[in-house]
Amino acid sequence: MTTHHFSTKDRILSAAEALFARQGFAATSLRQVTSRADVNIAAVNYHFGSKENLVNEVFRRRMDQMSEERLAALKVACCERPGELEPVLAAFVEPALAMAQDRHGGADFVRVIARAYAESNDGLRKFLSDRYGHVLREFAKAITGCVEGLGKEDLYWRLDFLAGALVYAMSDFGLIKRPSGTSESSHRQRAAAALIRFASAGFKATN
Amino acid sequence: MTTHHFSTKDRILSAAEALFARQGFAATSLRQVTSRADVNIAAVNYHFGSKENLVNEVFRRRMDQMSEERLAALKVACCERPGELEPVLAAFVEPALAMAQDRHGGADFVRVIARAYAESNDGLRKFLSDRYGHVLREFAKAITGCVEGLGKEDLYWRLDFLAGALVYAMSDFGLIKRPSGTSESSHRQRAAAALIRFASAGFKATN
DNA sequence: GTTAGCCTCAAACAAGCGTTTGATTCAGCC
DNA sequence: GGCTGAATCAAACGCTTGTTTGAGGCTAAC
Numbered sequence: 001m002t003t004h005h006f007s008t009k010d011r012i013l014s015a016a017e018a019l020f021a022r023q024g025f026a027a028t029s030l031r032q033v034t035s036r037a038d039v040n041i042a043a044v045n046y047h048f049g050s051k052e053n054l055v056n057e058v059f060r061r062r063m064d065q066m067s068e069e070r071l072a073a074l075k076v077a078c079c080e081r082p083g084e085l086e087p088v089l090a091a092f093v094e095p096a097l098a099m100a101q102d103r104h105g106g107a108d109f110v111r112v113i114a115r116a117y118a119e120s121n122d123g124l125r126k127f128l129s130d131r132y133g134h135v136l137r138e139f140a141k142a143i144t145g146c147v148e149g150l151g152k153e154d155l156y157w158r159l160d161f162l163a164g165a166l167v168y169a170m171s172d173f174g175l176i177k178r179p180s181g182t183s184e185s186s187h188r189q190r191a192a193a194a195l196i197r198f199a200s201a202g203f204k205a206t207n
Numbered sequence: 208m209t210t211h212h213f214s215t216k217d218r219i220l221s222a223a224e225a226l227f228a229r230q231g232f233a234a235t236s237l238r239q240v241t242s243r244a245d246v247n248i249a250a251v252n253y254h255f256g257s258k259e260n261l262v263n264e265v266f267r268r269r270m271d272q273m274s275e276e277r278l279a280a281l282k283v284a285c286c287e288r289p290g291e292l293e294p295v296l297a298a299f300v301e302p303a304l305a306m307a308q309d310r311h312g313g314a315d316f317v318r319v320i321a322r323a324y325a326e327s328n329d330g331l332r333k334f335l336s337d338r339y340g341h342v343l344r345e346f347a348k349a350i351t352g353c354v355e356g357l358g359k360e361d362l363y364w365r366l367d368f369l370a371g372a373l374v375y376a377m378s379d380f381g382l383i384k385r386p387s388g389t390s391e392s393s394h395r396q397r398a399a400a401a402l403i404r405f406a407s408a409g410f411k412a413t414n
Numbered sequence: 415g416t417t418a419g420c421c422t423c424a425a426a427c428a429a430g431c432g433t434t435t436g437a438t439t440c441a442g443c444c
Numbered sequence: 445g446g447c448t449g450a451a452t453c454a455a456a457c458g459c460t461t462g463t464t465t466g467a468g469g470c471t472a473a474c
Contacts, residue, residue, distance in 0.1 A: 008421080026234035030462060040423055045463060047421095157376070157401040164375025165368035168324065194364040198409035205408035215451080237432065247453055252433060254451090 009047050011037040014105050017058050021111035025055055056127065059116070062099065062109045063128075067135045069095040074142055085146040085203060089196045092139055093166060097192045100170050101185050114171040136163075147203055154207060162199045169195055216254050218244040221312055224265050228315035231322050232262055232331075263334050266323070269306065269316045270335075274342045276302040281349055292353040292410060296403045299346055300373060304399045307377050308392050321378040324371075354410055361414060369406045376402060 006014070015037035019028040030051055034041045048054040073091035081087045099106040116128060140155060147155075169191045213221070222244035226235040237258055241248045255261040280298035288294045306313040323331055347362055376398045 024231065024233060026231060029460075031460080040421095041462090042424090042464080043422070051462065153397070154401055157398060158405055160376055161372035161402060161405050164372040166371075167375070168371030169364070169367055190360070191364060194361055195368060197412045197414060198365055198368050201412035202405035202409040205404045207404060236430075238430080247451095248432090249434080249454090250452070258432065 008037075008039055008043055012039055012044060012047065012054070013058055013061055015039075016054055017105050017112060018108045020055070020058065020115065021108035024115050030054075058109075058112065059128075062106070063113075063132065066095050066099050067132050069098070070135055071138060074138060078142055078145075083146055085143065086196055086200050088139065088142045088146055089162070089199050089203075090192075092162070093192050093196055096166060096170055097188055100188050107184070110167075111171045114167045143203060149206070150203070151207075158199075158203050161202065162195075165195055165199065215244075215246055215250055219246055219251060219254065219261070220265055220268055222246075223261055224312050224319060225315045227262070227265060227322060228318035237261075259330060262331060265316075265319065266331075266335065267338075269313070270339060273302050273306055274339050276305070277342055278345060281345060285349060285352075290353055292350065293403055293407045295346065295349045295353055296369070296406050296410075297399075299369070300399050300403055303373060303377055304395055307395055314391075317374075317377045321374045324374060350410060356413070357410070358414075365406075365410050368409065369402075372402055372406065 012033060016028070016033045019032055019036065022028075030044050031041055033054075034044060037043075044051070044054060048057060070092060073095060074088065077084075077087035077091045096110060100110045101107070136159065140159060143159070144150060144155060170188065219240060223235070223240045226239055226243065237251050238248055240261075241251060244250075251258070251261055255264055277299060280302060281295065284291075284294035284298045303317065307317045308314070323335065343366065347366060350366075351357060351362060377395065
């Protein structure tokens with residue numbers, strides 16, 4: 001008889017996600033993970049084979065869903081408000097926001113994404129680019145349709161700026177400290193709105 | 208008789224910088240550092256006291272200079288073209304660009320900065336905030352003077368966006384791959400110009 | 415009741431970690 | 445020459461790391 005609601009695998013994934021978010025991959029030991037998950041140390045290698053594979057599974061569990069949400073939101077934006085830039089940017093930013101507000105560890109996952117970019121975990125970056133690159137290409141196409149005279153090189157630079165700003169803002173890596181009065185949810189809501197305004201103006205800047 | 212041109216301390220710092228840039232702090236062992244620096248393992252604790260202190264010193268060696276350059280450039284910008292935003296942003300962005308182009312490991316250091324954001328070592332963040340927070344405060348003041356009606360909260364959000372985008376772009380973390388035809392120097396030059404335009408428009412966006 | 419297969423467990427493994435030790439080298443100074 | 449203090453060294457310290465082992469519990473099928 002166990003009092004846990006989730007399977008051993010899921011508890012390991014969630015514990016790993018939270019610790020990776022807080023400390024990074026290399027700095028997080030499997031013993032920390034299994035202790036937090038209330039699971040025997042050997043369970044990780046039994047269920048996932050290795051630590052590296054655990055890292056990959058932590059990604060798969062959420063990233064597929066977020067990419068689908070982004071593409072779906074993009075489709076809606078293009079249909080309902082064609083030619084407008086802000087809905088497109090919102091389609092990119094808001095699924096990350098929604099994930100960050102998910103009560104089941106989504107906030108941690110957003111930070112894990114930031115770490116994945118920062119750690120050139122060689123295989124991991126290639127994995128992300130291979131598996132989710134097409135999403136960015138879709139958004140690039142949509143943005144091109146919203147901004148007249150935006151060259152390809154500027155477009156890609158600005159997408160990089162957007163991605164960088166999004167990752168750092170959503171991860172609380174920057175200067176901004178959430179005031180103790182406001183909830184984490186509305187804090188992120190504001191960040192997303194501010195970023196969409198900021199990036200929208202940025203994408204429309206002329207050269 | 209030694210064939211080295213630099214002191215033990217400097218060789219340790221440079222080796223650590225390169226390895227931290229490539230692998231992150233936690234994933235880099237002191238044995239890797241001392242092996243690359245061609246130095247005995249005990250030298251790190253002799254000269255720096257601990258690994259954590261070595262990390263701090265890697266920062267101090269370059270960050271002091273970059274901060275001074277930023278403040279000097281800001282002063283010039285405010286004197287020569289008062290009220291204009293782009294020179295202020297250039298004063299923030301271009302010293303980072305110059306550092307990234309420095310031939311003696313500056314490019315590595317820019318990536319180390321990105322890792323410092325990502326790994327979020329608490330001791331390191333406090334060190335950075337204590338030592339270099341006043342620089343950001345100076346820029347915040349200058350930007351406020353250039354953009355009418357920009358509230359404090361939006362100002363700080365946008366500074367975060369700028370910092371995130373800068374770090375991201377300078378570290379080659381994003382989509383943009385340098386075309387084989389162009390030099391790394393002119394590649395970064397373009398990134399800086401594009402970022403200044405992007406951020407300038409973003410800071411001026413109304414709410 | 416027995417068997418089979420999945421799962422969990424305490425314990426141990428070799429390897430690597432950051433740090434410390436004590437001896438040794440070497441330059442500069444009285 | 446003798447002394448001093450900084451710098452370097454090989455070796456070892458105690459500890460944590462990811463991973464493996466083999467015994468045993470449990471459920472379900474026969």
